[in-house]
Amino acid sequence: MDILNYAFMQRALLAAVLVGITAPAIGIYLVQRRQALMGDGIGHVAMTGVGLGFLLSWSPVWMATLVSVLGAVLMELIRWYGKTHGDIALAMLFYGGMAGGVMFINLAPGGSNANLTSYLFGSLSTVSESDVTAICLLAAFVVLVTVGLRRQLFAVSQDEEFARVTGLPVRALNLLTAVTAAVTVTVAMRVVGLLLVSALMVVPVAAAQQLTRSFAATFAIAVALGVGVTLGGTVTSYYQDVPPGATIVLLTIGAFIVLSLLATPLARRRARALAAAQPAGDPAECTIPATRGAADEVGV
Numbered sequence: 001m002d003i004l005n006y007a008f009m010q011r012a013l014l015a016a017v018l019v020g021i022t023a024p025a026i027g028i029y030l031v032q033r034r035q036a037l038m039g040d041g042i043g044h045v046a047m048t049g050v051g052l053g054f055l056l057s058w059s060p061v062w063m064a065t066l067v068s069v070l071g072a073v074l075m076e077l078i079r080w081y082g083k084t085h086g087d088i089a090l091a092m093l094f095y096g097g098m099a100g101g102v103m104f105i106n107l108a109p110g111g112s113n114a115n116l117t118s119y120l121f122g123s124l125s126t127v128s129e130s131d132v133t134a135i136c137l138l139a140a141f142v143v144l145v146t147v148g149l150r151r152q153l154f155a156v157s158q159d160e161e162f163a164r165v166t167g168l169p170v171r172a173l174n175l176l177t178a179v180t181a182a183v184t185v186t187v188a189m190r191v192v193g194l195l196l197v198s199a200l201m202v203v204p205v206a207a208a209q210q211l212t213r214s215f216a217a218t219f220a221i222a223v224a225l226g227v228g229v230t231l232g233g234t235v236t237s238y239y240q241d242v243p244p245g246a247t248i249v250l251l252t253i254g255a256f257i258v259l260s261l262l263a264t265p266l267a268r269r270r271a272r273a274l275a276a277a278q279p280a281g282d283p284a285e286c287t288i289p290a291t292r293g294a295a296d297e298v299g300v
Contacts, residue, residue, distance in 0.1 A: 027201030047101025
């Protein structure tokens with residue numbers, strides 16, 4: 001394949017694989033916590049980090065990581081304490097992050113909004129060796145957290161009060177989830193873009209949930225789907241000269257639609273099998289269906 005003859009495409013493909021792994025890996029916990037749009041908010045805040053990186057002549061990836069982590073922590077603090085005006089505070093944080101990014105990058109020597117475009121929507125040709133190094137290190141952190149602490153994070157995502165009663169450090173785990181989501185955003189911004197990364201966190205998980213009930217199976221299918229669409233979108237972007245971020249997101253949505261269509265006959269087949277296994281003398285209303293939470297817990 002001639003695509004592998006170019007160093008910039010080798011870097012882009014490696015970054016795409018890491019993004020495909022990390023985004024659904026943390027996204028599954030955000031979906032369980034009903035915080036599907038958290039990645040989108042962090043992406044807005046990370047724009048300020050990118051602008052500061054250009055202004056201070058530092059690495060935009062590392063600066064975006066620092067700013068997005070601080071923003072994610074602030075978002076969690078607002079969620080805990082900002083009961084009355086929390087929505088307004090979050091809105092100011094998100095839009096302030098966007099405005100700060102545009103302002104700082106225009107104040108930078110030789111900076112313009114064109115420099116920001118590749119971070120907003122992704123760009124294959126601009127993934128440098130230093131970017132790949134940063135992405136590898138950050139992706140290792142995300143995988144370590146999402147896999148190594150999967151039982152604790154799952155428990156907190158399902159029921160914070162129950163997790164607190166069992167002795168888990170709920171607030172610390174919530175902060176860790178927010179920080180991991182922030183790191184994932186900066187991992188993905190060079191391939192998918194800050195404005196589209198949230199879709200890659202959420203849609204593969206939603207697609208996997210159409211076919212599975214256990215947490216472990218959903219996790220595995222979502223990650224496999226994430227890797228597939230990021231690689232497919234990156235290759236398509238190279239050959240067809242189309243934006244990588246938009247291509248990846250559209251492929252992800254397409255996969256969701258296909259799996260949703262496949263899920264309907266599978267659900268009917270399961271229902272018929274359950275009805276056939278039910279003893280003839282038992283009325284239907286006596287059957288107690290297994291809850292999704294219990295099935296998920298078994299599959300962790």
